[in-house]
Amino acid sequence: MVENERIIQVNIEEEMKSSYIDYSMSVIVSRALPDVRDGLKPVHRRVLYGMYELGVLSNRPYKKSARIVGEVLGKYHPHGDSSVYDTMVRMAQDWSMRYTLVDGQGNFGSIDGDSPAAMRYTEARLRKIAEEMLSDIEKDTVDFQLNFDDSLQEPTVLPTRIPNLLINGASGIAVGMATNMPPHNLKDAIDAIVACIDQPDISIDEIIKYIKAPDFPTGGIIYGYDGVKEAYHTGRGKIVLRGKANMEEIDGRTCIIVTEIPYQVNKAEMIKKTADLVNEKKIDGISDIRDESDRDGLRVVFVLKRDAIPNVVLNHLYKYTPLQSTFSVNNIALVNGRPMLVNIKELIQHFIDFRHSVIMRRARYELDQAEKKAHILEGLLKVISTKDDLDRAIDLIRNSKNVDEAKASLMTAFELSEIQAKAILELRLQRLTGLEREKIKEDYDALMKTIAYLKEVLENRELQMKIIKDELLEIKEKYGDDRKTTIDYSGGDLSIEDMIADEEVVITISHAGYIKRTSLSEYRTQSRGGVGQKGVATRDEDFVEHIFMATNHNYLLLFTEAGRCFWLKVYEIPEGGKTSKGRAIQNLINLPPDDKVLAYINVDNLSDQEYLDKHYITLVTKKGVIKKTTLEAYSRPRANGINAITIREGDQLLEASLSDGNSEIIIAVKSGKAIRFHENTVRPMGRNAAGVKAVTLADESDEVVGMVCVSDPNRDILVVSENGYGKRTSIDEYRITNRGAKGVKTINITEKTGKLVAIKDVTNDDDLIIINKKGVAIRFSVADLRVMGRNTQGVKLINLKNGDMIASVCRVPRSEEEPSEPNDETSTSESTSESAE
Secondary structure: OOOOOOOOOOOHHHHHHHHHHHHHHHHHHHHHOOEOOOOOOHHHHHHHHHHHHHOOOOOOOOEEHHHHHHHHHHHOOOOOHHHHHHHHHHOOOOOOOOOOOEEEEOOOOOOOOOOOOOOOOOEEEEOHHHHHHHOOHHHOOOOEEEOOOOOOEEEOOOOOOOOHHHHHOEEEEOOOOEEEEOOOOHHHHHHHHHHHHHOOOOOHHHHOOOOOOOOOOOOOEEEOOHHHHHHHHHOEEEEEEEOEEEEEEEOOEEEEEEEEOOOOOOHHHHHHHHHHHHHOOOOOOEEEEEEOOEOOEOOEEEEEOOOOOHHHHHHHHHHHOOOEEEEEEEOEEEEOOEEEEOOHHHHHHHHHHHHHHHHHHHHHHHHHHHHHHHHHHHHHHHHHOOHHHHHHHHHHHHHOOOHHHHHHHHHHHHOOOHHHHHHHHOOOHHHHOHHHHHHHHHHHHHHHHHHHHHHHHHHOHHHHHHHHHHHHHHHHHHHOOOOOOEEEOOOOOOOHHHHOOOOEEEEEEEOOOEEEEEEHHHOOOOOOOOOOOOOOOOOOOOOEEEEEEEEOOOEEEEEEOOOEEEEEEHHHOOEOOOOOOOEEHHHOOOOOOOOOEEEEEEEOOOOOHHHHHHOEEEEEEOOOEEEEEEHHHHOOOOOOOEEOOOOOOOOOEEEEEEEOOOOEEEEEEOOOEEEEEEHHHOOEOOOOOOOEEOOOOOOOOOOEEEEEEEOOOOOEEEEEEOOOEEEEEEHHHOOEOOOOOOOEEOOOOOOOOOOEEEEEEEOOOEEEEEEEOOOOEEEEEHHHOOEOOOOOOOEEOOOOOOOOOEEEEEEEEOOOOOOOOOOOOOOOOHHHOOOOO
16 A cells, blocks of 8 residues: 555445436436527437527538537537437427528438438538527526536526427436427417417416427328327327338229328338238238429328228228327436426426526626616716817827827816726727717717616516517517327327227027128028028037128127126127138136026127117016116126126026117017006116016016017917927017017917917018927928917827927028028028928
């Protein structure tokens, strides 16, 4: 150890903590965060001030960028030259800055991420708007500090006339914090500032009327407004940005033309990512991508395939590519040297306070300079006001031995200060002419008015605020332009529904609970007498029980025997060809293992309030309880379903039907009776209600076997008994009774026929499928059954052997594709069935 030196023990934990805090504060204050007053980080401020000092103004010739970088590097910013050059380059890029501060000449990069040319090749100068940020800097409007080597002074902040932090935003990553402030339109920003000056207690919601939303240099669309409002109120929020696109026909092909992209999106990277997604088949419908951008503007062309739906493809682009991006607002800026999160009103108020400070300091400086000049003019006027005084002063100067004696003589003779006497000695002879003497008097009078005005400025706050407003409105007039970014107030989160065409599909549900959707185009029309096509393939002893048309954006309501209701959007149902089997319903919804789906209802719309109010869901249980609920009660889906009806012990849900409130309800019971009453006798009630009595059962063993809601008087009622007998009866045969009655006989129940098992409403266009408990099914046309009276036992529909019984009866639309020859493939297992009687 060197003599007279000693080792000091230091706790490494404390040393690390202290050093890290020093480092982090240096990054926060001196590198990464903008000042709330001028919106600049130190390097930006030094570049602008260095160019100002170098005289590279907007009306002067360009200077080499290397010359400017050297000036800033050598005088104010002793860091890497790339940091200074990169800063200057960004301030010259019109896709990075809403209002560029540097006028660059040469290659300053591109929106594709191309690097700028080396600084020895490019040239730059200040833009006119940047000079407004440096205006009055020589009038003691801001504080100065020593530079890195204490050889020069540099400003701590620029006395900006423009609200730079508002109009150009800022971004930066410090230690433990980051900032990301969006740019705004100059006109909007100044209107908002003026409104805050006029109404100091203005609310943020009122401010938003003036500064509606950020305005990005690359244009685009702000999709949805909630994020903007949150950002303005709290200082944080997420703004969804979309590129601007339109459809054009080019050479007979529909094309999506993108003319604006979201802020900070690299165009070349966006195109590459889109091309990769197209190649990976994650985005369908695009056959070619062309970048036709030039110096006149951005233009990216997505050529679509002939069968593509433009809106669907565009929504896929928004969903999966940077054509839609999120700008996360985080308004952290340095306020009095400390990082703070500021909302829009605080940001504006800090700028107003700063401008007020600048104007006050400028007024004091100008007053001081005016008073000094007035003091000199007062001395001149004392000497030159009359010819005698002037002659006397000239004699005193002529007869003096030296300057000091002349100065002393003048001070004594005319009661002048040393400054005034020195000014008289330095007076040029030409100013002693009559005209010059008059001009000095005029200058003095004008100066006294200026002094009076400046004193009033310093004393009158209203006048101070008026000056701030007038200067801002002048800036608005000189540099204001129209918004580039439009606002889509109705926008919101992009749902998967936006990416699926709302085309017609056929939904098929099998008896065993397998479901699928098939494009309607697969069911091509055939001429009468054709042999048909292969129908729907099913599992062994399974068949299609429900088949109906819907569109992809429809809802499917599923009701279970436990009284639960589940939702499926039609597009969520797996797609399959005509011959595919589909997927089990319990794989699509959270269905408990001890429950099963009994009824399906296709609903057009769950968001149209008028549609919801005019439609009802009618439910009936095995024990004869009925309940009607407005469709609106089912309009808020939940993943685990909702309670559709409270089921009493020993009961279970049997049927569900959608009605318009004007239908007639017919309910059949096992003992062979049926009741017909008008739907309006059942009042609407809540989802959790248990319902009211629909029919009086004959005894404890009796139960409801089915319900039909009929609004078409031309439909007939078909009933089937457990021993295979059935009949078709006109609906007029059933007289209307009161709800809750026992009903009338619908089939003559005997030991031969067995109990009633099913009731359906049918027409000649329907087919009937009957399945016995052994799994044998027969399918035949309802048109083959004649209409007969109510009080008959009907005809035999299926031959049952060895005590077999009917298990299920299903009405299905007649299939045009069913083969007419017995050897052709069919969609059911009826090849093993017996023929109808």
